[in-house]
Amino acid sequence: MNKRKNDLTLKIFSVAIAIVLWSYVMGLKNPEWPREYKVDVEFTNIESLDRRSLIIMEPSEVRVSVGVIGRRSNMEGFNPDNNIVAQLDLRGYGEGESRVPVTVTLKDSPPGVSITKVEPSHVLVTIEKVVTEEKIVNIRTSGSVSAGYSLGELEASPRTILIKGPRSWVNKVSDVFVVVPLSNESTNSRSYPVQITDHNGDEVLGLEVFPSVVEVTVPVYRKATLPIEVVFENELPENYVMTNMEVSPSSVTIRGGNQITDYTSIKTKPVDLNLLLDNPSLEVELDLPDGVELVDPGQRIVVNATIEEMTLKEFEFNSTEIxxxxxxxxxxxxxxEGNVLIQVKGTAGILETLTKERLKPYIDLENLQEGVHEVGIQVNTIEGVTIESIRPETWTVTLRREVIE
Structure with a gap:
């Protein structure tokens, strides 16, 4: 009995030694072979973001380090591109930053191969909302039109465009514009690409633009600088007169077609003289011909007038002063030899400085021969002064040949 027991123990012990020896030999000939690979991570369920108008901002691509181990004989046929699958499942994530786990599995790999590590095991993903905004297209110009021509108001069609992209990119947009070169001397219309820049003037890339080009009409006109002609209507009350009138500015620059070369002045719309009594500085409108406009449409035209009341003044002259x-x-x-009374009419300012010496009344005896004559009394012409009456209007004079004794 003891002999049988000892034989069984010996057999078990022999088997254990055989296993150990086999493992040792196999370890020498086919050892475990750990390997580490850099693997690209596939983003999955991106369509779930698309359906909610979301987009991944960062990172644009991910690589992780994957450790695997297996017997050398098995690892010799291992291909990381075919046998390792690394994925980032984006289902359920929304706008903002999220730590998303990296899922790594083995696909069609040899038996006995297993994953030992994944680094990093999580990736920080930034997701943003895709937004659409309407923007006004500004028009910039380069160069200038030729002398004698004026540039009108440029018009873009359409006036606005839509930009679409991640919220942060759209928020960067400071200016939307087209650049129009100026060189022609006639009105033209062409298409120009839309440019988008931030507040530093740098181009904002990655946005969708609808439409990407706009048509700009560039009106070019002939121009000329002409004097202003003030047109008055109605009459001032009796005994009132306009003593001075100025228009400011005295000329304006107009633009239009080739017909503007036919004009010598630009008239105002009729100005009621009676309005100038209460408002001697009056803003007026120009009566612009059809097809003609001001280069500066906001220019103010002001008429400054001096209106004074006419008064009477009487001067008396004796015969020696005639x-x-x-x-x-x-x-x-x-x-x-009687006195002469002369009544004059003028503004107070003129009559205050008017003297008898300036009137200089006289009679003219030219071509008169001996005899009795009625001779009219005359007065020098003085600007701004009207002779209302001369009393008497004539003198009776007798011309006799002198007797020499």
Whole structure:
């Protein structure tokens, strides 16, 4: 009995030694072979983001380090591109930053191969909302039109465009514009690409633009600078007169077709003279011909007028203050020695400075021969002064040939 027991123990012990020896030999000939590979991570369920107008901002691609182990004989046929699958499942994630786990599995790998590590095991993913905004297209110009021509108001069609992209990119947009070169001397219309920049003037890339080009109409006109002609209507009240009038500015620059070369001045719309009594500085409108406009449409035209009331003033002259002109030297004068009253009319400012000496009343005896004559009393012409009456209007004078004793 003891002998049988000892034989069984010996057999078990022999088997154990055989296993150990086999493992040792196999370890020497076919050892475990750990390997580490860099593997690209596939983003999955992106369509779930698309359905909610979401987009991945960062990272654009991910690589992880995957450790695997297996017997050398098995690992010799291992291909990481075919046998390792690394995925980032984006289902259920929303706008913002999220730590998403990396899922790594083995596909069609040899038996006995297993994963030992994945680094990093999580990836920080930034997701943003895709937004659409309407923007006004500004128009910039380069160069200038030729001398004698004026650029009108440029118009873009359409006036606005849509930009679409991640919220942060759309928020960067500071200016949407097209650049129009100026060189032609006639109105033209062309298409220009839309440009998008941030506040630093750098181009914002990655956005969708609808439409990406706009048509710009560039109106070019002939221009000319012409004097302003003030047109008045109605009459001032009796005894009132306009003593001075100025228009500011005295000229304006207009633009239009080739017909503007036919104009010599630009008239105002009729100005009621009576309005200037209460408002001597009056803003007026221009009566622009059809097809003509101001280069500066906001320019103010102001008429400044001085209107004064006419008054009367009377001067008295004795006979010695009446001048005699053109008398025949061979004739002696006998005549009326009475005083002469002269009434004049003018503005207060003029009459205040008017003196008798400036009026210089006189009678003209030119071509008068011996005898009795009625001679009109005359007065010098003075600007701004009207002679209302001369009393008497004539003098009776007698011309006699001088007797030499």
């Amino acid at each position: 001048s005699i002109i053109n008398k025949n030297e061979d004739l002696a004068l006998e005549g009326n």
